[in-house]
Amino acid sequence: MLLLRTIGCLLPNHEDSDRASYRTRVRRGRNLKWFLAIPHYVVLIFLWLAAIFVGIFARFAILFTGRFPRGAFEFIEGVLRWEDRVVAYAFVLATDEYPPFPLSP
Numbered sequence: 001m002l003l004l005r006t007i008g009c010l011l012p013n014h015e016d017s018d019r020a021s022y023r024t025r026v027r028r029g030r031n032l033k034w035f036l037a038i039p040h041y042v043v044l045i046f047l048w049l050a051a052i053f054v055g056i057f058a059r060f061a062i063l064f065t066g067r068f069p070r071g072a073f074e075f076i077e078g079v080l081r082w083e084d085r086v087v088a089y090a091f092v093l094a095t096d097e098y099p100p101f102p103l104s105p
Contacts, residue, residue, distance in 0.1 A: 037090035040099060044083055047103075051079045078103030 058072040085099040 033093070034090045036098065037086050040082075040086040040090075040101075043101070044079070044086065047079045047082070051076050075103070 054072045054075050058069055058076075061067070061069045061072070082099070082103060085095075088094040089097070089099050
């Protein structure tokens with residue numbers, strides 16, 4: 001029985017070759033995901049710069065009104081959510097769905 005399993009592993013099997021080709025395709029896809037996320041990072045650079053200024057504005061608004069402006073909160077939350085989706089797609093490999101560009105959930 002053990003001999004048959006060993007010989008079976010040495011003989012080419014159609015299922016094994018399909019599985020191997022799938023693994024190589026998945027491996028290539030994982031290697032390219034960070035490359036596909038580059039446009040998101042270009043946009044995120046500008047959004048982070050805007051989020052810094054919105055955060056400074058929000059600090060003064062909190063100082064004078066005692067409340068965080070809703071629009072500023074939603075913008076900063078959207079930038080953080082977008083960055084998390086891009087990182088999950090490109091590096092964590094948590095999802096295969098290409099992240100959308102809008103700030104909304």
